[in-house]
Amino acid sequence: MTERKKRTGGEILADQLIIQGCDRLFTVPGESFLAVLDALHDRTDAIETVICRQEGGVSFMACADGAMTGQPGIAFVTRGPGATNASIGVHVAHQDSQPMILFIGDVARSDRDREGFQEVDFMQMFGPLAKWVARIDDAQRIPEYIARAYATAISGRPGPVVLVLPEDMLRDRLATPDRPKVTRPAQPVCTDAMQQMMAMLRAAQNPIAIIGGADWTQEAGKHLQSFAETMGLPIACAFRRQDAFPNDSAVYAGNLGYGPNPQLIERVKHADLILAIGARLGEATTDGYTVISPDHPGQKLIHIHPDPNELNSVYRTDLAIAADMPEFCKTAALWDDALPRFGNGVEAHQQWLQWSALQENGAALDLGACVAAMRQSCPADTIICNGAGNFSGWWHRYWPYGPMPSQLAPTAGAMGYGVPAAIAAALRFPDRNVVAVAGDGDFLMNGQELATAAQHGANLLILVIDNSGYGTIRMHQERDYPARPSGTQLSNPDFATFGKAFGAWTATIEQTDEFAPALEQAMARTGIRLLHLKTDMEYLTAGGARVSSFRKQ
Incomplete structure (x- = not known):
């Protein structure tokens, strides 16, 4: 369709997102793209704006949304601190081959290359991380850039695109035709x-x-x-x-x-x-x-x-x-x-x-038994979301994953992914059971996004696996520097109390036989539910290997 009415750059951009099929975006607002936020005010029936608490959470949610839909997850952040925080999600989208578009509000065109407030050379910064990085200097060309960004993100090996938006360009008013929705080009088999x-x-x-x-x-x-x-x-x-x-x-x-x-x-x-x-x-x-x-x-x-x-x-x-x-x-x-x-x-x-059958390891809280209890209580299409850490090994080994999408886990090995991904999944599939599995170090990297879950009414269950340490690094440490732990011990908060601050129903679990009853109570509720599982650092991996087993003889 051709639209001849004058619109601001922000309005043109929002309309292109709607044409391309965007129904949800994730953001931490910034003054550098106020014109886009203003345009979204009049388009809430078409695009839901999910307001997050840190730009790493923004980009992780967008990455996970792209993984679930096959269409680019959309993220908006401001320049400088916003873009650098969001870079982790771009890296994950790249290594995981997931479609995503990160929009970055930037300094005005007339101020470029003066090292203005929060100015960054995004072409150099994101060049190695994204399939395409571009700056839109002419609002007349916004439809062209958005269509190309979508095509690039979904074609061939899917991945992230970064588009930089000068704040003054977004305020320009002009008439320009829209571009139609793009689709992935057909690639038949020889x-x-x-x-x-x-x-x-x-x-x-x-x-x-x-x-x-x-x-x-x-x-x-x-x-x-x-x-x-x-x-x-x-x-x-x-x-x-x-x-x-x-x-x-x-x-x-x-x-x-x-x-x-x-x-x-x-x-x-x-x-x-x-x-x-x-x-x-x-x-x-x-x-x-x-x-x-x-x-x-x-x-x-x-x-x-x-x-x-x-x-x-x-x-x-x-x-x-x-x-x-x-x-x-x-x-x-x-x-x-x-x-x-x-x-x-x-x-x-x-x-x-045989490998995925439960093997008891003798720990006071046996995570294998916890997974077995979940297999009894959780629907087969449950979406399991996790970040990085040895804790995830129990689910990778013992959990039978259902139809796609039922596993949201970064192949890039990024910590802090599980909770934001679970929020994105809960919003995308409100009728499915969504579980975030996070280690203690992993959880605190984006635990603040529980505020986003509460604000947007997400239903999700969170398991915080707390062994008071960075377990994966401790495992490598024991292999290379036996019995000399350094830099891997953590002093943690009461995660159950932390969850309650966001309105979550919570329970603390220290023994294996406490897990199934707590899970049953959690499954009977809606909203945010958090189970704080206190585990033993001695048991680092699924299958019962103890810390001492990693030490070189």
Whole structure:
């Protein structure tokens, strides 16, 4: 449509967001984009403005929203401190391949390059972190920039875009035509490549697929399930992509990353053919590029990814296929040539079932037993959100993830992600059960966003796993500097009292048998519910390994 009425730059921008399908944005307000805030005042029926308490929370919520919808999560922050705080979410969106647009209010055009108040060179700052960084100096071109930002964020390997908005540009009044909604360009699968892939599968004896990542959808997982189960092909999920494939499938082999099933690691190492579908095969998934080396001698690699720039960038690839993940998986499921049959898929699933079965560790508060209680009480489509820390290992190992989106966890390993992500999930899916799992250090990085949850009426359950320390760093410390803890001890507040200050229902749990009754009470309520779980630093990882077991002999 063409709009000829004069509008401010802020109004033009808000209208473009509506055209592109934005229904919610996250912000900490700043004087540098007041014209946008003013425009949003008249567009509350189309766009909900979620007011956050720190820009790191803003960008994490936008990143998580993009992960759930497949459309760019939208964040607005001011220059200088606002942008630097928000940079963590841009980094996560980049490494996690999630679509996001960060808008930054900036100094006036006439004041640029004087090191004005809070001025930063955003092109240099965000250049390595984002797919595209640009400044809009002419309000006439706002529709062009917004359409391009959306197209860039969702195309190929999805990721973040940063747009800088001079505050005086947003106040300009002019008439300019709107741009229509953009969609992800179609990227069909090459028939010849599919035939070559099938020939390689037929020649294989012990193949495995590693899946999940860029452009992945629930539809892709369902189609791949049909393809893999027909052949008996084992499916392993990349690091923190466990909702990419039905966990109850007869060929689901579990997840790679930190603390995986040793049997799965051996299966990958001894596979003669690896199909990487959507996964980048990054450092976490491959345990420092060791489970699969970049040259993988003795193994063939078929790499399927939506971004051709990713193919052959790190790993030597025997067959590279650039395609959309849903399109590829749908094509594979419909492939009518004779498919090979493998017996290792069912075997791999049985090994995962054994690995994910509860193992008691003797701790006063056994987190494995807590996960088991949650499996009994929480719906199958519960969305589990976590940041970084060894505490997450219990859920990665013992929790069966439901259909996408049911796992919001940063592959970039950023602390402080879980609570903001859970708030975004609770707002996006108000009828689903949402759980934030956070360590004590992790929680306090963005615990203030409970105020955002309360203000916007979010329903979520928060588990604060409190061992009074930075457990992951302590684990590495014990390996390299045994029995010499330094810089990892924490003196914590009463997290239950902290939660009550935001209107949460809370309970403190110190014994395993206290968890299930408290969880039952929490599940019977709405709003914010916080369970403070006091655990023992001695038990750092799922499976019962004690601190002393990490010390070099």
